Amino acid sequence: MNIVTQTSVRVEAADTAAFLPGRGLRELAYRVSGGMEIRLYWNADEDSTSVEVWQPASGELLRLEVPRGRALEAFYHPFADLPRALVAVEGG
Numbered sequence: 298m299n300i301v302t303q304t305s306v307r308v309e310a311a312d313t314a315a316f317l318p319g320r321g322l323r324e325l326a327y328r329v330s331g332g333m334e335i336r337l338y339w340n341a342d343e344d345s346t347s348v349e350v351w352q353p354a355s356g357e358l359l360r361l362e363v364p365r366g367r368a369l370e371a372f373y374h375p376f377a378d379l380p381r382a383l384v385a386v387e388g389g
Contacts (some may be wrong), residue, residue, distance in 0.1 A: 337372040348375050
């Protein structure tokens, strides 16, 4: 699983939600939970899937490349497979 984290400003435009030209991404699913926006994408160019978790309050964006067979599970539980180093409590 590849993980990319960044702080960014998200463009909120209706035409970017379903298809992102140039990136070959198609949005398959979207949900909001606990103040976070979670999206499931399929990359047509690479035939791969990824999950994006956006937290508007902090401006943080987390992208997870996930195996196609586990894409829906990752969409509903995006933090389940994060390496322990990323979710470890500070000082622990």
